[in-house]
Amino acid sequence: MKKVLITGANKSIGLETARQLLQKGYYVYLGSRDVENGQQAVEQLKAEGLHAVEVIALDVSSQDSVNAARAEIGRKTAVLDALVNNAGINGGLPQTALGSDIAVMNEVFNVNLYGVVRVTQAFIDLLRAATQPRIVNVSSSGCSLTLNSDPSWKYYHHKGAIYLPSKAALNMYTIVLAYELRDTPFKVNAVDPGFTATDFNQHRGTGSVEEAGTRIAKYVLIGDDGPTGKYVSEENNPETGDIPW
Structure with a gap:
């Protein structure tokens, strides 16, 4: 049985991703900053007949928490087949270029970028042990520099000086990571x-x-012929998913 760790998976998109991968036969380590909330999500999934899941205490903004999660999962398995870096925060609104608080920006980057780096680096050895390792970094089309510069884009006026830069930086990290693992x-x-x-x-x-x-x-399920180092948004490009960086 393949195994996946999903960060921020106790609700919303992370929980739904867990549900769908469970349905595909994966064992899911459900990362949650709040263990009680994570356990409630686990019980919800089990009530649906999806039992191959357990909660892992994981606060991506804390190196100690990431290390503890790595140690816990390492006691359970020598192989991790996939990592979904889903955990994220938006920093609240509005987010203006001239009025945004540096402290809030630090907090958002600490989760959306540095959190991904912490978790990826901590679990890379377990991922290397897999035959078809997959890493999915949950991004946003809103951080596309090209689209954000195009007045005809439907979300052109959805600007934010904190969240979007954090995800743009995540995209660059994804490019470099994919290159190093090419x-x-x-x-x-x-x-x-x-x-x-x-x-x-x-x-x-x-x-x-x-x-x-x-x-x-x-993108967890893609085969050996699947893409790597890509930035995809099926909402913006239903045919191929490709969108400009």
Whole structure:
């Protein structure tokens, strides 16, 4: 049975991704900063008949928490087949270029970028032990420099000086990570789940959680002929998913 760790998986898109990968036969380590919330999510999944899941205490903003999670999972398995870096925060609104608080920016980058780096570095040895390792970094089409510079883009006026730069930096990290792993079986991609209606955006999104989970799970499930080092958004490009960086 293949095994996947999903960060921030106790609700919304992370929980739906866990559900869909469980349905595909994966064992899911459900990362949650709050263990009680994570356990409630686990019980919800088990009530649906999906039992190959357990909660892992994981706060991606804390190196100690990441280390503890690595040690716990390492006691359970020598192989991790996939990592979904889903945990993220938005830093609240509004986010203006001239008025944003550096302290808030630090907090958001600490989760959305540094958290991904911490978790990826901590679990890379377990991932290397897999025959088809996959890393999916949950990104956003809103951090595309090209699209954000295009007045004709439908989300052109959805600007934010904290969240979007954090995800743009995550995209660059994804490029470098994929490059470093280019001669290995790894597939590393940045995936936009779409403008999804969740509490993350006060349910202003237009897409469903089910759609978002499918888009993320797809890049966990890709075969050896699948892409790596890609930035994809099926919401913006339903045919191929490719969008400009």
